[in-house]
Structure formats: structure tokens, C-alpha cells
Amino acid sequence: MKNLDKGTVVRTVLLLIALINQILVMFGKTPLPLDEESVNNLANVLYVAVSTLFTTFMTLVAWFKNNYVTSKGKQQKEVLKQKGLTK
Template identity: 35%
Template sequence: MKKKISKGTIIRTAVLGLAIVNNALAIAGKSPLPVDNQTVTEVISFVFTTAAAFAAWWKNNSFSQNAIAADEVLHGEKGE
């Protein structure tokens, strides 16, 4: 039986992906955010990337079936 990836894992992964795209656009000189002031854009980008990186690093993101099953054992969840 396949286990489901948690919503939190999907959200943290998506936020991290958005942060990486945002930084790549900023490096390329594109304005990823609709703000004219370059400094504000860089600060927002830095805060966004830092928050996403720490959230992704702090949480246990289980993608493989074995890792998801181990989480269920650890947290006492029952499979079907």
C-alpha cells in the first residue's frame, strides 16, 4: 500500500522551490516582485529564502515509502 506524502512536506517543498526561482530571477536582473526599489526586492528575497530554507531543514520531509512508514511508526499512526 502506498503511503501519502504529508501536506506539510508538499507546502515546504513548494515554498522552497518558489524561493529558489525568486533568487534566480533576482540574480538575472529580473524583478520577481512588483517593487521598483532594488534593495527592498533583495531584502524580501533574502527573508523569503531564509525562512523557506530553515523550514525545509527543520522539518523531517519524508518522500520515500520507507521514510513515510517510519514516520507512522514513530508517531503511532496506523496504516490502512
């Protein structure tokens, strides 16, 4: 764990939180202590929408940061290959 950089750890933790939250939403559970009777339907829809957007955003960030998708990233991958630091 000592070799992981802080950005990777933060992105991974946020992605796990987003995925756990999304799983709870799929099963009709809310991680926030919301009383079903006191919360109207619009609030539930907004919660699900924000939760889905958060999960989607964190998934894209985690994918983008951990893959060589930009031209700079592709150059970095080539340098790593030349130095024998990647598969």
C-alpha cells in the same frame, strides 16, 4: 505522491518558489512586473532583501522540518529505527 503529508508538500512548493525567485533576483530579473525607471533604488534594495530573507527562512524551515534536529525528533528517529521504518 499519495503518501506525502500536506506539510511536506507545502514546504517543498514554498521552497521551490523561494529558490526560483532568488535565481531570478541573482540575474537581475524581478518576477513582479516592476518598471525599472519608475522604481527607485531603495525599492530594489528592499525587494532583494525581502527576497533573500524569504529564501533563507524557507530553506531553514525545510531543513528543520525534514531532519531530526530536536530532542523529540531524535526520539522519533530512534523509534523509526527500532520498527525498521528508516535506513
